Amino acid sequence: MWKEKVLEYENQIIDDLKGLLSIESVRDDNKASEDYPVGPGPREALNYMYTIAERDGFSTHDVDHIAGRIEAGQGDEVFGILCHVDVVPAGDGWDSDPFDPVVTSDKIVARGTLDDKGPTIAAYYAVKILNEMNVDWKKRIHIIVGTDEESDWLCTERYFKTEEMPTLGIAPDAEFPAIHGEKGISVFHVVQEEQAEDIDEPDYELHAFESGQRYNMVPDDASAKVLVKENMTDVIQNFEQFLVDHNLEGGSTVDSGILELNVKGKAVHGMDPSIGVNAGLYLLHFLSQLKLDKTAANFVKFSEQYLFNSHFGEKMGMKFHTDSMGDVTTNIGVIKYDNQNGGKYGINLRYPEGFEYDKAMNRFDEEVKALGFKLNLGKNQVPHYVDKNDPFVQKLVQAYRNQTGDKTEPYTIGGGTYARNLDKGVAFGAMFEDSEDLMHQKNEYITKKQLLNATSIYLEALYTLCVEG
Numbered sequence: 001m002w003k004e005k006v007l008e009y010e011n012q013i014i015d016d017l018k019g020l021l022s023i024e025s026v027r028d029d030n031k032a033s034e035d036y037p038v039g040p041g042p043r044e045a046l047n048y049m050y051t052i053a054e055r056d057g058f059s060t061h062d063v064d065h066i067a068g069r070i071e072a073g074q075g076d077e078v079f080g081i082l083c084h085v086d087v088v089p090a091g092d093g094w095d096s097d098p099f100d101p102v103v104t105s106d107k108i109v110a111r112g113t114l115d116d117k118g119p120t121i122a123a124y125y126a127v128k129i130l131n132e133m134n135v136d137w138k139k140r141i142h143i144i145v146g147t148d149e150e151s152d153w154l155c156t157e158r159y160f161k162t163e164e165m166p167t168l169g170i171a172p173d174a175e176f177p178a179i180h181g182e183k184g185i186s187v188f189h190v191v192q193e194e195q196a197e198d199i200d201e202p203d204y205e206l207h208a209f210e211s212g213q214r215y216n217m218v219p220d221d222a223s224a225k226v227l228v229k230e231n232m233t234d235v236i237q238n239f240e241q242f243l244v245d246h247n248l249e250g251g252s253t254v255d256s257g258i259l260e261l262n263v264k265g266k267a268v269h270g271m272d273p274s275i276g277v278n279a280g281l282y283l284l285h286f287l288s289q290l291k292l293d294k295t296a297a298n299f300v301k302f303s304e305q306y307l308f309n310s311h312f313g314e315k316m317g318m319k320f321h322t323d324s325m326g327d328v329t330t331n332i333g334v335i336k337y338d339n340q341n342g343g344k345y346g347i348n349l350r351y352p353e354g355f356e357y358d359k360a361m362n363r364f365d366e367e368v369k370a371l372g373f374k375l376n377l378g379k380n381q382v383p384h385y386v387d388k389n390d391p392f393v394q395k396l397v398q399a400y401r402n403q404t405g406d407k408t409e410p411y412t413i414g415g416g417t418y419a420r421n422l423d424k425g426v427a428f429g430a431m432f433e434d435s436e437d438l439m440h441q442k443n444e445y446i447t448k449k450q451l452l453n454a455t456s457i458y459l460e461a462l463y464t465l466c467v468e469g
Contacts, residue, residue: 002403002456002463005133009125010452014103017121017451020048021101021110025086027151037066038086038154042147045085045117049124049145056128063163067155069144072127073137079466080142080166080425081127082156082418083120084149084173087112093442106447113446115439116149119172119430122451126458130467138469141462142166149173149418156421166425168392168465171418172458174427177400180393181325181385181412182420182427183271183350184357187215187378190302192342194372196294203229206287206296207258209337211280215348217333218276220267222283226259226290235259235290242286248277261286270331270348271414274311280335281308298372299343306368307332307345317367318349318360325352325383325412350414353383384420385412392465396428399461403453408433428461430454 006013028039036043043065050060053070062068073079090098090111101110108118127141142164146155205227212219228235236252239261243250249264263286265279284303292300306315313319313328320328328351337343351357357380365375386393388410397410410426419425430450431437438444 002459005129006452006455013125016052018101020117021112024099026089038148042086046145046147063159067146067159069142072131072141073139075139077139078142078164078166079139080144080169081123082144082171084116084146086147086150088150088440091442095443107445109445111444113444116173118446118451122430122455123172123458125455126462129459135467139466166422169422169425170428172429173417175431176429177397177408178393178410179413179427180388180410182416183325183352183414184383185416186349186380188347189376190345190373191376192299193374196298202293203291205293207339212334215333215346216270218268218273218278219280220265222263222279224261224283228259270333271350273331281332299337316364320355322352322354353385386424386426393426395464396461400457403457
């Protein structure tokens, strides 16, 4: 029944999605203002959602142009659908213009089709279709639209300062059948505080080191500049052998006695650094073999002692596992050093429910102080968990099963979605097991089948939860 209903709207769904995809809604701080808190593109995409909602007879509510909502239904409780219309930059290598959507016989190609404009339109149409069926709503629906999910979540942070918290809700920005738990996510820096004096003349001086730009990515590139006072040829030969021994790509150049070393690794999402290759940590591992100046030696030794080949916090004394949410993970996403200021490590820590975060940080801070380092703690998002046997989760999963026949169980992830904003929220679609995941990659697309099937699932789930009550 639901699939047939969705097919009646197929052309409208695709047309409205094309309009949204045509907006280059990338955060642009250079053009930010009071009217455009994260730049003109995200604001334009937010306004687009208001426009189609008002066309369809829904009321809207704007919150400082950075977030807002589309309202439907009636009742005491609010059911939230948390979406975002900002996208990451397109990047290079596309076969078509990433902001001029290409519609083929079976797919739609553009930046944001999967993350998160396609799922946003699917969820919107589930509400629209039910509304046009004149159902007897038992709950109010708030489609909450954010514009800064890909960066700092300024949108939901601002929204929930003043707006009503939904009793239940979903974030259509992940995978089916449902994600009922998300690890805690924190960022902290380990900063070198003390410059050490050299008693003996060092053979090598580390002038600069750089690796990584984002805390939630395993860095795939690292470079070091080393002043070599003797045995330049030996160092280069040893480095070339090191690359071979560790199955790495890289190279070296020499300029006026300065040896520049480069290592290529493998970038993956920081939620599971064990499947990537951290170029920075490997290059530091090579440098640990050299008799460096004392400050640099201390910096490199820290990596060897606490970070290298330790993806699950083992060396930092933070190893922790639960059956429901898995392991603590530690991604060393940013590494910087210069011989004037010393160095720092930027660490992305993800942890399951039950991990004593404050206790672990305090203990580690005390431990590294003795070595001339300190911790600077950044943002910490606590774990989010809803029991998969909760009737709310079970109704979502049942809607998925009814529409697909698939019996896969809901699960937890190391990533983070808008669902964690809600007291009782889960991520729900719109990726299927057979979907090609090109989120944040070139030639991102959603198949028409995926788009329409997701809409059918949202339709049944919303009917069960918000009409049948």
